[in-house]
Amino acid sequence: MSQESVSPHALPFPPLTRGWGWLAWLSTTDHKKIGILYMVTSLFFFGVGGIEALLIRIQLATPEAKVLTPQEYNAIFTMHGTTMIFLVVMPLFIGIANYLVPLMIGARDVAFPRLNALGFWVFLLGGIVIYLALFTGSLADAGWFSYAPLSEAAYSSRPGVDYWIVGLIEMGVGTIGAAVNLLATIVRYRAPGMTYRRMPLFVWMMMITSLIILYALTPLNAGLIMLLGDRLLHLHFFRANVSGGSAILWQHIFWFFGHPEVYIMALPAFGMMSEVVPVFSRKPIFGYTFVAGSGVAIGLLSFAVWVHHMFAVGLSTPMNAAFSAASMLIAVPTGVKIFNWSTTMFRGKLRLDTPLLFAAAFIIQFVIGGITGTMFAAVPLDWQLTDSYFVVAHFHYVLFGGSMFALWAGVYYWYPKITGRMLNERLGKWHFWLAVIGFNATFFVQHILGLVGMPRRVYTYPNLPGYEAMNMISTVGAFILAAAVVLFLWNLVVSFRRGKPAGDNPWDAWTLEWATNSPPPEHNFEKLPPVRSARPLFDLAHPEIADYLDTHSEAKA
Amino acid sequence: MDRLYSTVASVLSPASPYARDIGHLFWITFWISMVILLFVSAFVIFNLVRFRDRGEGGLPPQTHGNTVVEVTWTVVPLVILIVLFVLTVQTMAAVSPSTKTTANALNVDVVAHQWWWEFRYPDGDVVTANELHIPVGRTIHLTLTSADVIHDFWVPELGRKMDAVPGHPNTMIIQADRPGTYLGTCAEYCGTDHAWMRIRVVAQTPDAYQAWLTAQAQPHAQPANAKQAIGRGLFVGLTCSSCHTIKGSGATASKDVGPDLTHLADRDTLAAGVIANTPENLRQWLADPNSIKPGSYMPDLHLSSQQLDALVAYLEEQP
Numbered sequence: 001m002s003q004e005s006v007s008p009h010a011l012p013f014p015p016l017t018r019g020w021g022w023l024a025w026l027s028t029t030d031h032k033k034i035g036i037l038y039m040v041t042s043l044f045f046f047g048v049g050g051i052e053a054l055l056i057r058i059q060l061a062t063p064e065a066k067v068l069t070p071q072e073y074n075a076i077f078t079m080h081g082t083t084m085i086f087l088v089v090m091p092l093f094i095g096i097a098n099y100l101v102p103l104m105i106g107a108r109d110v111a112f113p114r115l116n117a118l119g120f121w122v123f124l125l126g127g128i129v130i131y132l133a134l135f136t137g138s139l140a141d142a143g144w145f146s147y148a149p150l151s152e153a154a155y156s157s158r159p160g161v162d163y164w165i166v167g168l169i170e171m172g173v174g175t176i177g178a179a180v181n182l183l184a185t186i187v188r189y190r191a192p193g194m195t196y197r198r199m200p201l202f203v204w205m206m207m208i209t210s211l212i213i214l215y216a217l218t219p220l221n222a223g224l225i226m227l228l229g230d231r232l233l234h235l236h237f238f239r240a241n242v243s244g245g246s247a248i249l250w251q252h253i254f255w256f257f258g259h260p261e262v263y264i265m266a267l268p269a270f271g272m273m274s275e276v277v278p279v280f281s282r283k284p285i286f287g288y289t290f291v292a293g294s295g296v297a298i299g300l301l302s303f304a305v306w307v308h309h310m311f312a313v314g315l316s317t318p319m320n321a322a323f324s325a326a327s328m329l330i331a332v333p334t335g336v337k338i339f340n341w342s343t344t345m346f347r348g349k350l351r352l353d354t355p356l357l358f359a360a361a362f363i364i365q366f367v368i369g370g371i372t373g374t375m376f377a378a379v380p381l382d383w384q385l386t387d388s389y390f391v392v393a394h395f396h397y398v399l400f401g402g403s404m405f406a407l408w409a410g411v412y413y414w415y416p417k418i419t420g421r422m423l424n425e426r427l428g429k430w431h432f433w434l435a436v437i438g439f440n441a442t443f444f445v446q447h448i449l450g451l452v453g454m455p456r457r458v459y460t461y462p463n464l465p466g467y468e469a470m471n472m473i474s475t476v477g478a479f480i481l482a483a484a485v486v487l488f489l490w491n492l493v494v495s496f497r498r499g500k501p502a503g504d505n506p507w508d509a510w511t512l513e514w515a516t517n518s519p520p521p522e523h524n525f526e527k528l529p530p531v532r533s534a535r536p537l538f539d540l541a542h543p544e545i546a547d548y549l550d551t552h553s554e555a556k557a
Numbered sequence: 558m559d560r561l562y563s564t565v566a567s568v569l570s571p572a573s574p575y576a577r578d579i580g581h582l583f584w585i586t587f588w589i590s591m592v593i594l595l596f597v598s599a600f601v602i603f604n605l606v607r608f609r610d611r612g613e614g615g616l617p618p619q620t621h622g623n624t625v626v627e628v629t630w631t632v633v634p635l636v637i638l639i640v641l642f643v644l645t646v647q648t649m650a651a652v653s654p655s656t657k658t659t660a661n662a663l664n665v666d667v668v669a670h671q672w673w674w675e676f677r678y679p680d681g682d683v684v685t686a687n688e689l690h691i692p693v694g695r696t697i698h699l700t701l702t703s704a705d706v707i708h709d710f711w712v713p714e715l716g717r718k719m720d721a722v723p724g725h726p727n728t729m730i731i732q733a734d735r736p737g738t739y740l741g742t743c744a745e746y747c748g749t750d751h752a753w754m755r756i757r758v759v760a761q762t763p764d765a766y767q768a769w770l771t772a773q774a775q776p777h778a779q780p781a782n783a784k785q786a787i788g789r790g791l792f793v794g795l796t797c798s799s800c801h802t803i804k805g806s807g808a809t810a811s812k813d814v815g816p817d818l819t820h821l822a823d824r825d826t827l828a829a830g831v832i833a834n835t836p837e838n839l840r841q842w843l844a845d846p847n848s849i850k851p852g853s854y855m856p857d858l859h860l861s862s863q864q865l866d867a868l869v870a871y872l873e874e875q876p
């Protein structure tokens with residue numbers, strides 16, 4: 001690559017401060033800058049949510065500890081969940097998608113640049129609002145799913161919950177804006193030749209995710225407005241003891257959003273996996289059509305499984321059984337993806353760089369989260385294990401061991417495109433191993449804690465046999481994980497200034513974002529290569545065995 | 558403290574037919590899961606080791622997929638899941654109330670409060686708190702409701718968990734094979750003191766249970782000495798009796814805001830499991846409830862030392 005001889009310091013910094021200096025960031029409608037705004041915001045909140053997690057683990061390290069008061073603990077776990085979901089994982093994916101989707105489909109910008117900017121700022125406002133409650137002396141403390149009637153004024157009289165509701169509504173509005181924009185961009189702005197069957201799988205997954213966002217966040221916002229009405233206007237949608245009110249109605253509305261939400265945080269991860277694994281295996285993805293199709297199946301099924309969060313509520317047996325079946329069914333397309341990624345590696349030439357390490361750990365950890373998920377679909381097991389530490393372990397395996405690890409794979413993979421410099425591999429390896437050890441130490445024992453009867457969301461616990469030791473292991477693990485995160489953030493910072501220059505296509509990858517400069521110019525591309533298969537740059541480099549040459553059954557796609 | 562929590566409360570040591578049925582299902586899914594996990598992890602690790610790029614250059618064969626393989630790994634999991642679903646439906650029926658399981662059952666009403674449990678025995682005019690006495694070998698049919706927010710009744714060794722939802726009564730069954738104390742807890746986040754909403758189920762032989770029930774149906778003993786008489790006076794005279802009932806004290810609470818205290822002396826713990834029920838602990842609890850269970854709805858009534866002594870003597874039926 002031509003850049004190889006250039007000294008790192010001779011390279012221009014990414015054009016962060018063009019226009020009117022830093023102010024340009026406030027008015028920008030460039031999808032790349034908005035993407036960076038999302039990413040930086042979520043990294044900031046990652047720090048906040050991480051500190052909350054450490055406080056939780058400090059309080060729980062020993063039985064009957066008094067580091068935090070119950071009120072403080074309850075506010076902190078509520079904010080930890082809310083922050084990690086709405087202010088970290090979702091915006092990190094949306095930010096990366098904002099940056100990459102137009103590049104991956106060979107577009108100049110997104111369909112609605114101003115809506116895109118508006119979406120980000122409204123989202124950020126929401127994030128600020130939920131924490132603004134601090135100035136009233138109370139933070140939301142009804143849990144991230146704010147079950148009525150606990151979240152009603154009668155039981156949560158302080159304003160923290162009101163701020164939480166308003167903030168969430170704003171984040172919902174912003175996110176819906178982002179989804180509309182992504183969807184329109186993908187549908188309308190693909191490069192000539194890029195049919196749906198030649199679209200990068202990350203784009204496929206973002207398309208499905210955007211659709212899920214449209215249908216899941218809208219009912220959430222409706223429910224939040226109803227709850228706010230209950231609290232401020234004395235309506236009685238969810239107040240159980242007032243005529244017509246139903247506490248269970250809130251749960252239906254919330255989980256009708258809440259389960260698809262899990263896939264809003266998982267499908268983009270699947271998309272990243274489907275980009276990283278092939279490139280580092282030096283092979284095309286195994287079963288492109290099945291990976292894309294199983295994503296569609298997951299998207300549809302995700303709206304038919306919400307009651308599995310409510311098996312202990314006491315709904316009718318047919319209802320429980322039907323949702324049990326649907327929840328088990330969703331394991332099938334998810335399994336298909338797992339098999340496709342691992343088979344993509346089979347007989348490849350694996351480059352064990354940091355992105356692939358994270359991707360491999362993702363597969364194993366996500367399988368653990370997946371099989372415990374299937375256990376929760378078996379209603380009687382849910383009746384024992386839900387609301388215990390087993391479920392805490394389960395969803396951290398899905399969201400941290402899964403989504404976050406995929407995000408890390410993605411960040412190591414695309415950071416060079418975004419900044420023009422490579423992340424430091426040595427720090428990356430340290431980050432990886434500390435993360436794997438810390439993550440599994442923190443969350444694996446929590447399966448056992450749940451099995452031996454420790455409920456979730458308790459600010460302390462009596463010292464039943466084994467509780468102290470297992471909680472201590474979990475706390476130590478959390479600090480190792482925190483060290484990994486610090487290394488990661490440090491790597492982002494030092495590599496930004498001193499990283500090895502990346503060149504346009506440092507990984508020898510095949511999708512369009514690698515066909516332009518790193519970082520890309522404001523208008524994205526000087527010129528686009530022809531798109532005749534899902535791997536246009538592969539075709540360019542290997543015309544004799546190009547994908548479009550129809551040498552393989554799947555390639556005809 | 559340790560005496561109170563020296564046993565496990567484990568899903569894996571079931572002590573009732575219902576918990577055992579769920580335990581079986583757990584182990585079946587566990588072993589299937591293990592096979593899948595081992596298979597996938599071994600495959601991934603094998604790939605990482607075996608197909609590592611050793612720098613010899615060139616491209617590996619560019620295979621794009623294989624429909625037969627795809628169909629296989631769609632259908633095989635589907636079959637496994639169908640089996641699991643059948644087992645699920647069977648187990649659901651086996652561990653839920655039905656004419657079969659509740660034919661000879663003992664009915665107990667459970668009312669969850671922020672942050673304690675009320676147990677009402679309809680057949681015996683008996684009301685207790687936080688500690689549920691049951692006869693061994695007999696199905697207990699619980700009807701759960703809540704006085705405020707959603708709670709959840711969970712005693713892992715005896716059966717499933719079930720939410721206590723205001724305005725939506727639920728029923729569930731538990732049973733204990735052997736006498737003993739089984740630990741449980743509120744499992745649905747219910748506010749400040751969710752952590753201290755513990756449950757103790759005391760399973761007794763049918764005879765011992767019957768004797769217990771008969772004793773519980775009795776009113777509180779009349780004061781045996783002057784101190785206890787003062788204690789009773791305080792209980793009725795201060796606001797205690799507006800929140801608590803003591804049968805035989807001469808006052809009845811208008812509503813069960815706090816636990817029934819008629820046979821408080823019979824309980825192992827105070828304040829839903831925070832401390833052992835000893836006279837010193839009780840005194841401390843009455844003197845400053847917040848120091849023991851921060852956030853609890855039991856008020857600090859700023860009692861004097863003599864008042865505390867008299868109340869403890871009366872409540873614990875101590876000479």
Ligand SMILES: [Cu+2]
Nearest residue numbers: 708743747754
């Ligand atoms: Cu509770």
